Amino acid sequence: MSTQSARDIERPESQDHPASSDGFVRGLSEAIGGPLGGHAVPPEDRPNRFWTAARIVLALTCLTLALHWVQKSPCQDGDWQKNIQYTRFCYTDVLALYYAEGLNQGKVPYRDHAVEYPVVTGYFMGVLGLPVHALGQEYPGINQGKWFYNVNAVVLCALAVATAAVLLALRRRRPWDAAIFALSPILFVTATVNWDFLAIGLAMFGLYAWARRRPALAGILLGLGGAAKLWPLFILGPILVLGLRSARLRAAFTAIGTAAAAWAIANLPVFLAYRESWNRFFELNTERPVDWGTLWYVGRYLDGKWNTGTPGDQGPFQWLSDHVPALNWVTYALFGLSCLAITVVCMLAPRRPRVAQVAFLVVAAFLIFSKVWSQQYVLWLLPLVVLARPRWGAVIAWTVAEIGYFTAFYAELLGAGGKPVIPEGTFVLAAALRLITVAVLCGFVVREMWRPERDAVRSTYADDPDGGPLDGAPDAPWVAQLRRPKSERPATPPEMPVPA
Known part of the structure; x- marks a missing residue:
């Protein structure tokens, strides 16, 4: 038995029970008698159920x-x-x-x-x-x-x-x-505030195809998802980075190539026949000013509070709000730097992170630094957080903040008609709490990437159930060398003297 891998000894039929494995749920379960006992028959083992x-x-x-x-x-x-x-x-x-x-x-x-x-x-x-x-x-x-x-x-x-x-x-x-x-x-x-579930469904089907080791199909589905809403294409970044760490680039490039082809084929008819209409989406996102509830909206409000009243005295967030092209470049740069930081964590983490963990971080970073964060965009994160960090306590705290923002947002919409419903500061506080809870979730995910023994999913699975071609793959030799402390790296052999 000792020679078998963790994958070999796992019981395929075994299931996790949150009342036993999740501290928050375990605490709640005390109100109804506590977690499932050691001698109880698990529900999944009961016949004819x-x-x-x-x-x-x-x-x-x-x-x-x-x-x-x-x-x-x-x-x-x-x-x-x-x-x-x-x-x-x-x-x-x-x-x-x-x-x-x-x-x-x-x-x-x-x-x-x-x-x-x-x-x-x-x-x-x-x-x-x-x-x-x-x-x-x-x-x-x-x-x-x-x-x-x-x-x-x-x-x-x-x-x-x-x-x-x-x-x-x-x-x-x-x-x-x-x-x-x-x-x-x-x-x-x-759920039906907008058409976001069209992209979410395609993205999730794409992740499932990747997990089932069908990278070409995964790429097609993610490409179509990206042609519905842009964000499913971001999932290709984690696939590429983790493929690089595990030297499984062929599958990653297959997914990226088919995604690009699917996106192009979906766009081509409109691009060729109605170019101006096709450009409308990109023009709108380039021209849009700071939207309600974003980081930039909160910053602009604070600029106004801290403004001394001196003519020409303008805070950085207010200046960016007045110069949308510059704001666009700042948001792109911050998102790019976030992706770079996530890549560094992926390469230096003790174990290769899971696909869902990295995908959640990338999509969350995009939302945090975006100048637009519509109310339904929260749906993008919901299935990803289930796969990345299925811990009820932190998710409930985030959900409370999101629902608080949702109600404050509708109050703000009512107030836009000229009759304020809540103070502006209350809306800004709700928006800030939403941003903070998403950032805290990102921090928890990074911590579990750095300390994989705290990862709830890895307590049930040997490696990455969403990894597909990456699942169970060892690190590339250069990654192991990169992570090795400098003192443990083999010394460079001295050069041989050249004969006279």
Whole structure:
């Protein structure tokens, strides 16, 4: 037995129980009798049991999404009088943009109207929106906006359920980790605010394909995800860096190559036929000023508080807000430096970090330093945090901060009409707490990369269940040499004297 690897001796059917392994859950479990006893029969070992952990998690996901639909129902008819979309927290871009993008008039995205989103999202809007418009032409009495929202909600919620299924498939020995996603208030309030689950679903399918050692398919899915929202392409960076550490670059380059091809093929029709419409997404993101709730918004508020009132006395955040091109370069530079720092940690960590850990850090760094952080962007981090650090305590603290920001944001939207609902400082505090909790989660992930014995996932799996071609791979020789203390490195042999 001693000669067998950890992979050989793992029980494939064994499952983690959070009440035993997670300190926060263990503390809560004391209210109902404590963790599962040593002589108890684990639920997964009971025969003829219908309600397995996976089925419970999927049912909880469906329940959360059903409640989300109910919560959004006051806005579905499009009659948004007296700011009902803000007072009832039911605003959704899906319904608003059905009219703003001209879909209610039968306009074809990009051909007749320059859609503000990447092409796969635009295709999605057209594929669902144009039939609804045609139906409205045939039956004038129907509420087209309501139909459009509900058709989109069905598809987006199906993608959310599929995301939960992927989390379960990637964590067969830790199925209750996916309950963090299924029960999340974040999912409850933001699932259909925008079309983000289109990109999230493609990104998660891509991660699953990578974990199943199908790098070409993984690249195609991540490339299509990047053509829906840009961030799934960021996952290719961790794959490349970890492939470099383990000398498995062929698989990494395959994924990157197919992702580039899939992204290009998805974009090519619009790029060639409607270049100006295709450019709209990039122009909008270049021109957009500082958005609510971002690091730059918080900094600008503090600049105003610390301003001495001297004419021309302007803080750095206010100056950047007034000079958007310079702000763009600063955000790019900070994100690039963050990626460089993450790469250094990946190379010097005692063990090769897990793909999900690095992906979470990269996406979180992008959000922290971005000048735009829309309310639904939090969904990008939710499945990644489940895979990267499935610890309930820190995730709950982050969720509380996110929900606090969500409510403060709607109060700020109401106040934009001229009647303040909360002090500006309260909104800034909520935004700062959101930033801080995301940064703290990043700190916890880095700590577990540096001290892998504290990694909950590695307490169940031998290496990286999401690693695919990297799972179980040893470090490249040059990485081992790089990490070796200088005093332990072999001395350079002296040069042989040249014969006279």
